[in-house]
Amino acid sequence: MAIKFIPEPFRIKSVEPLRMLSREDREEKIREANYNLFYLRGEDCYIDLLTDSGTNAMSQDQWAGVMRGDEAYAGASSYYKLIEAGKDIFGYGYIQPVHQGRAGEKVLFPLLLSKDKIAISNMFFDTTRAHVELAGARCIDCTVPEAKQPSVRAPFKGNMDVARLEQIIDEYGPETVGLIVVTITNNSAGGQPVSVQNIRDVAAIAKRYGVPLNIDAARYAENAFFVQRDEPEFKDASIKAIIRETFSYGDTFTISAKKDGIVNMGGLIGVKDADSPLVLKVKTNCISYEGFFTYGGLSGRDLEALAIGLYEGIDKDYLRYRIGQVEYLAARLDDADIAYQSPVGGHGVFVDAAAMFPQIPYAEFPGQVLAIELYKEAGIRTCDIGSYMLGNDPDTGEQLRADFEFTRLAIPRRVYTQAHTDVMADALIAIKQRAGQATRGYRITWEPPILRHFQAHLAPIV
Numbered sequence: 001m002a003i004k005f006i007p008e009p010f011r012i013k014s015v016e017p018l019r020m021l022s023r024e025d026r027e028e029k030i031r032e033a034n035y036n037l038f039y040l041r042g043e044d045c046y047i048d049l050l051t052d053s054g055t056n057a058m059s060q061d062q063w064a065g066v067m068r069g070d071e072a073y074a075g076a077s078s079y080y081k082l083i084e085a086g087k088d089i090f091g092y093g094y095i096q097p098v099h100q101g102r103a104g105e106k107v108l109f110p111l112l113l114s115k116d117k118i119a120i121s122n123m124f125f126d127t128t129r130a131h132v133e134l135a136g137a138r139c140i141d142c143t144v145p146e147a148k149q150p151s152v153r154a155p156f157k158g159n160m161d162v163a164r165l166e167q168i169i170d171e172y173g174p175e176t177v178g179l180i181v182v183t184i185t186n187n188s189a190g191g192q193p194v195s196v197q198n199i200r201d202v203a204a205i206a207k208r209y210g211v212p213l214n215i216d217a218a219r220y221a222e223n224a225f226f227v228q229r230d231e232p233e234f235k236d237a238s239i240k241a242i243i244r245e246t247f248s249y250g251d252t253f254t255i256s257a258k259k260d261g262i263v264n265m266g267g268l269i270g271v272k273d274a275d276s277p278l279v280l281k282v283k284t285n286c287i288s289y290e291g292f293f294t295y296g297g298l299s300g301r302d303l304e305a306l307a308i309g310l311y312e313g314i315d316k317d318y319l320r321y322r323i324g325q326v327e328y329l330a331a332r333l334d335d336a337d338i339a340y341q342s343p344v345g346g347h348g349v350f351v352d353a354a355a356m357f358p359q360i361p362y363a364e365f366p367g368q369v370l371a372i373e374l375y376k377e378a379g380i381r382t383c384d385i386g387s388y389m390l391g392n393d394p395d396t397g398e399q400l401r402a403d404f405e406f407t408r409l410a411i412p413r414r415v416y417t418q419a420h421t422d423v424m425a426d427a428l429i430a431i432k433q434r435a436g437q438a439t440r441g442y443r444i445t446w447e448p449p450i451l452r453h454f455q456a457h458l459a460p461i462v
Contacts, residue, residue: 005324005328005418006320006321006323006324006325006328007321008321008414008417009315009317009318009320009321010059010414013060018046018047019043019046020046020378020379021044021046021379023376025044026044026375026376026379027376029041029044029375030372030375030376034445034456034457034458034459035368035372035442035457035458035459035460036453036455036456036457036458037050037371037372037375037381037382037383038050038383038453038454038455040375040381044379045375045379045380045381046378046379046380046423047378047379047380047381047416047420047423047424048380048381048412049348049380049381049382049408049409049410049411049412049424050381050382050383050410051383051410052259052347052348052410052411052412052413053100053101053218053256053258053259053410054100054258054263054264054265055264055412055415056258056259056262056263056264056412056413056414056415057262057412057413057414057415058262058263058264058305058309059262059308059309059312059414061308061312062262062263062305062308062309062312063305065301065304065305065307065308066301066304066305067301068304069299069300069301069302069303069304069305070300070303070304071299071300071301072300073292073295074292074294074295075294076294076295076300076303078300078301078303078304078307079097079294079295079300079303081303081304081307082095082097082303082304082306082307082310083095084307085306085307085310085311086268086270086310089240089243089244089310089311089314090243090244090247090253090270091244091247091248091272092247092253092270092271092272092274093271093272093273093274093275094270094271094273094274094276094279094282095268095269095270096268096269096270096271096282096283096286096293096296097266097267097268097294097295097296097297097298097303097306098266098267098268098269098286098290098296098297098298099265099266099267099290099296099297099298100256100257100258100265100266100267101127101216101218101254101255101256101257101258101267102127102128102130102131102256102267103267103289103290103296103297104254104255104256104267104268104269105127105128105131105254106131106134106285106289107269107282107285107286107289107290108214108252108254108269108282108285109131109132109134109135109137109179110134110135110285111278111281111282111285112135112178112179112212112214113132113135113136113137113178113179114135114136114137114178115136115137116136116137116176117135117136117137117138117176117177117178117179118137118138118139118140118168118172118176118177118178119132119137119138119139119140119177119178119179119180119181120139120140120141120142120165120168120169120177120179120180120181121139121140121141121142121160121180121181121182121183121216122141122142122143122144122158122159122160122161122181122182122183122186122189122194123141123142123143123147123158123183123186123187123188123189124139124141124181124183124188125183125187125188125216126188126389126390126451126453127451128181128183128216130450130451132179133394133450134450137178137179138394140168141403142160142161142164142165142168143158143159143160143161143186143189143403144156144157144159144160144161145161147159147186147189147190147192147403148403148404150190150339150340150341150342150350150352150355150404150406151339151342151352152342153342153343154343155193155195155226155230155231155343156192156193156194156195156198156226156230156231157186157189157190157192157193157341157343158183158184158185158186158189158190158191158192158193158194158345159186159194159195159198160182160194160198160201160202162198162201162202162205165180165202165205166205169205169209169211174209174210174211177209177211178211178212179211179212179213179214180202180205180206180211180212180213180214181213181214181215181216182194182198182199182202182213182214182215182216182250183216183217184199184215184216184217184219184220184223184246185219185222185223185226185345185346185347187218187219187347187385188385188404189341189404190340190341190345190350190385190404190406191219191222191341191344191345191346191347191348191350192341192345193222193223193226193227193230193345193346194223195227195230195231196227196231196233196234196242196245196246197231197233199215199246199249199250200249202249203249203250206251212251212252213249213250213251213252214250214251214252214253214254215246215247215249215250215252215253215254216253216254216255217247217253217254217255218255218256218257218258218259218260219259219260219346219347220243220246220247220255220260221239221243221260221313221314221319222260222319222322222323222345222346222347223246223346224239224242224243224246224314224319225239225316225319225320225322225323225346226323226346227242227246228242238316239314239315239316239319240314243314247270247272250270250272251271251272251273252269252270252271252272252278253268253269253270254267254268254269254270255267255268255269255270257306257309257310259347259413260313260314261306261309261310261313262309262312262313262413262414263302263305263306263309264302265298265302266298266302266303266305266306269282269286322346322413323346325411325416325418325421326344326345326346326347326348326349326411327344328418328421329344329349329409329411329421329424329425330342330343330344330349332421332422332425333349333351333425333428336425336428336429336432338351338356338428338429338432339351339352339355339356340352340406341404341406347410347411348408348409348410348411349408349409349411350385350404350406350407350408350409351370351406351407351408351409351428352404352405352406353366353367353369353370353384353386353405353406353407354366354367354386354404354405356370356431356432356435357369357370357435357438357441359436359438359439360438360439360440360441361441362386362387362399362401362402362405363387363399363401364440364441364442364443364461365384365386365387365388365405365441365442365458366386366405366441367384367385367386367387367388367389367405367406367407368384368386368388368407368441368442368458369438369441369442370382370407370431371383371384371407372442373431373438374407374427374428374431377427377430377431378423378424378426378427380409380423380424380427382407382408382409382410383407383408383410383453384405384406384407384408384453385402385404385406385407385408386402386404386405386406386407387399387400387401387402387405388453388456389402389453390402391450391451391452391453392452409424440460440461440462441460441461442458442459442460442461443458443459443461444456444457444458445457445458445459
């Protein structure tokens with residue numbers, strides 16, 4: 001039998017009730033939240049697409065693992081299960097658990113970066129950018145040109161611009177480059193995958209100049225799925241084999257396991273060489289920031305669930321369904337002529353808010369405009385991936401202009417059904433039909449000095 005859409009490779013055993021507030025209530029809630037969707041209560045969101053990080057549904061095996069979790073402060077059996085799984089999947093000599101991805105960056109980056117250094121990436125996500133800057137260094141994005149054209153359908157739009165990477169290193173001097181970061185998939189560019197060949201090329205440059213290469217790999221399994229599908233060399237390779245090949249080119253990795261690890265809390269640092277002096281430094285920072293290195297800020301039950309989730313996240317049937325769910329939403333947007341970063345990435349749809357609201361300038365945050373309209377329309381919480389998130393120039397304090405003005409619909413894993421996905425599409429279609437009525441966007445009335453989009457207050461410009 002031919003199946004039109006990829007069905008869920010699971011059935012539902014437990015449900016969480018949802019409620020849909022009235023339009024009037026939603027408008028009041030977003031006003032009370034100072035037009036910042038991070039301030040909304042989760043219970044006031046009918047469909048929560050703010051992030052796919054830690055919002056996943058765990059399996060029956062993971063919940064059983066929660067009951068088996070060993071809560072010993074040091075040397076818990078759950079720790080050793082996680083370490084064995086991490087070494088098996090990623091092939092690194094040392095694996096350090098931390099409570100989430102940004103904790104891994106806080107532990108690792110100050111060991112590699114300092115004042116007057118730069119870090120280069122195919123594109124830094126907001127929290128990674130913040131931890132580079134907190135370490136005293138500066139970020140430089142080096143994305144392939146086609147990634148900056150949402151309507152252009154090309155494979156591996158998350159790739160590093162290799163020629164530009166070498167130019168930057170020569171321009172600043174190899175001694176100034178503290179770290180190269182390859183983000184897979186490339187979140188800020190729309191969840192776009194990175195080819196293994198591109199990582200090889202980046203690794204060769206890093207080795208030639210003596211610069212360490214870190215793989216920021218929150219969505220490593222989704223990236224491997226795209227590699228298997230779209231990179232001919234790997235069409236017959238297993239997902240696990242692709243992951244091992246991908247990670248073999250890095251010196252270190254950081255992972256927010258709250259994504260492809262399919263857990264609600266957890267992260268990992270990897271150091272390829274278990275005998276590297278860096279390992280002791282990672283352990284020392286972990287003890288200072290996260291707790292003893294055999295639990296790394298996680299309970300034993302979290303360690304146990306993650307050890308199981310790492311394997312569930314690389315299952316081919318699951319990944320086919322996972323990507324298929326996002327492609328279904330993208331297909332509905334294609335039918336409605338709604339622009340997004342195409343082809344669709346792995347963990348969500350990045351709607352081109354600048355195309356939907358061409359009359360709203362970047363400094364009035366069209367990505368945030370669409371996010372707020374989605375909440376008003378259907379109780380859907382999303383977030384801006386654009387100039388609002390990018391923030392201000394650290395030297396001048398002036399608003400930076402992002403390469404994109406996206407509104408990200410990040411799809412939690414194993415959580416929402418096709419009917420929920422239709423609600424997302426219908427809401428976007430309704431907003432597009434009246435998009436021309438919006439004349440102004442939003443202004444910031446208060447903001448913190450770093451990672452402002454989490455806490456800033458906004459107001460409509462009238």
